[in-house]
Amino acid sequence: MHLDNTEVKSGLKAMIVDRLRLDIDPASIPDGAPLFGGDSQEGEAGGLGLDSVEALEIVVGIEEKWGVVIADDSVAKEFHSIDTLAALVNRLIAEGGKKAACA
């Protein structure tokens, strides 16, 4: 199974805004801007400045929305922007599809 990347990205943005109760338009989140880190102020360069609790919220949100399991080391490596999250989701779905096909 392969999902349209634009669909995954808009799904991610909607989930993040809903789950973190952000008072912003999901479409206003840039694809490439860093989501985390204390330095980026909200609105500045598009970064959301999310913290570790919010990161775990996003992990749980992705797992629930797409029925995948995110490995602990993926969070450090692949949690940077909407682009990297979408790539992670697509990879996990593809891996899940392969496993299902083998079973």
Added chain:
Amino acid sequence: MPSQQAATPAGLGIQELLQLLPHRYPMLMVDRIDSLEPGVFAEGIKCVTANEPFFQGHFPEHPIMPGVLIVESMAQVAGVMLRTRSRPDLAPVEPATQKPARPGVMANIHRMRFRRPVVPGDQLRVRATHLKSLGTIHHVKVEARVGGELVADGELMLGA
């Protein structure tokens, strides 16, 4: 007798709980841990008596344990599960100073349901199961039963 309790890795008595948790009267909401797999699972009990201080006002003619205190009990059992992960030996936190353990924090209460009231005489049996961790933040599934019947269940995010 702590030495005998320490020899029973499956459970923890009150003296060991007081070393693991910073909570004290009237906010200590777990009396004993009966089953423990550090970092994975814990099951403990909180005996609810008519003498609980919160029953004075919740409610004078109609004692019901506040739901948030059931959640607190869940968080403390989860805290024991998480804190023993780094210390499987269950040694005291700082035996030299007898300093209480550092506080943990609750970051999120998710999908909590309260299914029936908890009243004096009930023994809360609280389970916490680890779901996911990210650094020092932990996502846990929790439930509380009285006499086998589910009284509350949900998920917590804790910094421990």
